[in-house]
Amino acid sequence: MDKRLLFILNPTAGVNRTFAPLLEALDLLSQAGYALTVRTTTQVGDATNFVLQYGQKVETIVCCGGDGTLNETISGIMQLEHKPCLGYLPRGSTNDFATSMGISQNPVIATEAMLASMPRAVDVGLLNGRSFVYVACFGAFTKSAYSAPQAMKNVLGHFAYVLEGIKDISSLRPYKIKVTADDEILDGEYLFGAVCNSTSIGGLMRLDHLMVTLDDGRFELLLIPSPQTAIDLQNIVRALLTQNYNSQGLVFRHVSAVHVETQEALPWALDGEYAPSAATTHIVNHQQAVRILK
Ligand SMILES: Nc1ncnc2c1ncn2[C@@H]1O[C@H](COP(=O)(O)OP(=O)(O)OP(=O)(O)O)[C@@H](O)[C@H]1O
Numbered sequence: 001m002d003k004r005l006l007f008i009l010n011p012t013a014g015v016n017r018t019f020a021p022l023l024e025a026l027d028l029l030s031q032a033g034y035a036l037t038v039r040t041t042t043q044v045g046d047a048t049n050f051v052l053q054y055g056q057k058v059e060t061i062v063c064c065g066g067d068g069t070l071n072e073t074i075s076g077i078m079q080l081e082h083k084p085c086l087g088y089l090p091r092g093s094t095n096d097f098a099t100s101m102g103i104s105q106n107p108v109i110a111t112e113a114m115l116a117s118m119p120r121a122v123d124v125g126l127l128n129g130r131s132f133v134y135v136a137c138f139g140a141f142t143k144s145a146y147s148a149p150q151a152m153k154n155v156l157g158h159f160a161y162v163l164e165g166i167k168d169i170s171s172l173r174p175y176k177i178k179v180t181a182d183d184e185i186l187d188g189e190y191l192f193g194a195v196c197n198s199t200s201i202g203g204l205m206r207l208d209h210l211m212v213t214l215d216d217g218r219f220e221l222l223l224i225p226s227p228q229t230a231i232d233l234q235n236i237v238r239a240l241l242t243q244n245y246n247s248q249g250l251v252f253r254h255v256s257a258v259h260v261e262t263q264e265a266l267p268w269a270l271d272g273e274y275a276p277s278a279a280t281t282h283i284v285n286h287q288q289a290v291r292i293l294k
Pocket of ligand 1: 072095215
């Protein structure tokens with residue numbers, strides 16, 4: 001019997017690109033003995049619904065789109081009892097997760113690698129029950145992740161986020177929050193916080209591969225405290241520019257659970273998608289929850 005594969009494509013994701021290499025990728029999967037079901041998304045939520053509709057009938061799901069489509073696909077997989085393996089063909093404007101996993105942006109090369117690989121388990125985060133695969137963040141510039149218009153992203157790619165981020169500077173402000181990171185309490189005022197499982201965030205922030213293990217059951221937590229003095233500010237700017245997140249001025253930890261309490265409106269971005277504010281936010285790591293072919 002043929003192996004069954006669900007192929008999910010977001011045709012609107014990323015900078016305008018030709019579909020020709022995707023046909024070649026589909027041909028490769030077909031030649032490898034897969035019986036293909038191909039579905040294209042037309043709106044938010046479709047990728048999750050396709051996974052729920054077909055997920056128990058296939059051994060493999062391939063997702064082709066940006067980080068948002070990947071997030072929706074993984075959200076669906078997390079709801080399945082028997083979880084199919086996942087292949088990912090990045091087609092977004094930033095593709096943080098693909099960068100972190102070393103997945104090629106060329107669909108034919110990525111498909112060849114997928115067909116030759118053994119599955120690799122990766123951790124999945126749950127924030128108040130919603131899945132994320134590489135980052136949950138709040139504060140400065142977070143809004144630009146989900147508010148950059150799709151048409152602008154299609155034309156300008158990653159640069160669209162940078163432009164939206166610059167607009168966001170006017171809203172730069174500290175958030176008074178209590179963070180419990182495993183057993184440690186980090187009560188304070190923070191400009192930005194990220195709970196991540198990736199070496200690339202927003203295409204701008206990079207973590208050393210040696211610091212990040214995608215299947216260890218732990219996130220990397222980065223908090224940028226609100227600077228109290230000019231020297232604080234200098235330390236923070238230097239740490240960010242040199243990408244030395246472990247340095248004085250920033251809070252950087254490896255943790256498996258994060259609990260955030262605040263009285264303020266604190267919206268989050270999960271893999272670049274909007275998640276509403278909540279008085280208490282609980283983030284847990286589901287170690288090795290999804291198997292990725294790469
Ligand atoms: N046909 C469609 N038209 C409009 N929006 C869609 C369609 N299909 C999916 N979507 C939604 O578009 C949003 C953005 O998709 P995605 O993140 O994959 O692309 P992107 O924003 O170009 O990439 P990236 O997030 O990596 O920059 C997702 O929330 C997804 O649900």
